[in-house]
Amino acid sequence: MGNVLGLESFYRRQLRQLLGIRHPRRISNAALYKRCNARPLRYRITKARWVLFGQVPRGSDRNPAFMQMARYFDSSTEGGW
Structure with a gap:
């Protein structure tokens, strides 16, 4: 912040x-x-983050951000973060 x-x-x-x-x-x-x-920049930054968060699942499954998100939410692996 x-x-x-x-x-x-x-x-x-x-x-x-x-x-x-x-x-x-x-x-x-x-x-x-x-x-x-x-408006304060924090509102534009927050909106941009949410837009990016919404775009990642729709992107290529070879995208590093998508791969990391899939790994994070994969319930078949133990431990996680």
């Missing part, structure tokens, strides 16, 4: 720069997102 917080901080800095808001002036994060008609 630390990387996401750093990305969001950078994203907000870029939005402030686009609006011309410099250091002495302040704007809350909520007001900044509302003014730019934007």
Whole structure:
């Protein structure tokens, strides 16, 4: 989660720069997102992860992500993770 917080901080800095808001002036994060008609990056990242999670089972069975997922959910092997 630390990387996401750093990305969001950078994203907000870029939005402030686009609006011309410099250091002495302040704007809350909520007001900044509302003014730019934007949302925090964590929502876009979460959605992208879910989309990827939905695409993996439909992909090729030779795809490393598919193979790992199949191995993880295979009940015939003992131990697992």
